[in-house]
Amino acid sequence: MKKEIIFLTPIVLFIVIAVIIIAFYNYRIRKQIIESGPLDENALKFLFSMSDLGSNVLKWGLVLFFGGIGLVVIEFLPYNADESTLPFGIEAIFIALGFLLYFFIMKKEKL
16 A cells, blocks of 8 residues: 555645646736736637636536545455445435535536
8 A cells, every 4th residue: 555655745846836837827828918908809708718627627616525524434344355335326316416516516616
């Protein structure tokens, strides 16, 4: 188990740092476009296309969070691993809950 953690840690850190850098540069580009003056139709389309990154990160963060909670719940439930499909069902339910929570957050945000 320690070998997997040692192998995965730099990969996860690289991904997190990359997402933070991309979000920072997207913020700077949006700020420069807005401060440059009146916006035409192309600039507005570009600004709206850039706003998807935050919601995409939120979606996958919620899915991974709820998937992790599902794995923790599975750890504490008694089941026969050879015969039962219970772990798959529980994991699917928790992942679906993550997607549903994302859907409701985005729906509330658009109102």
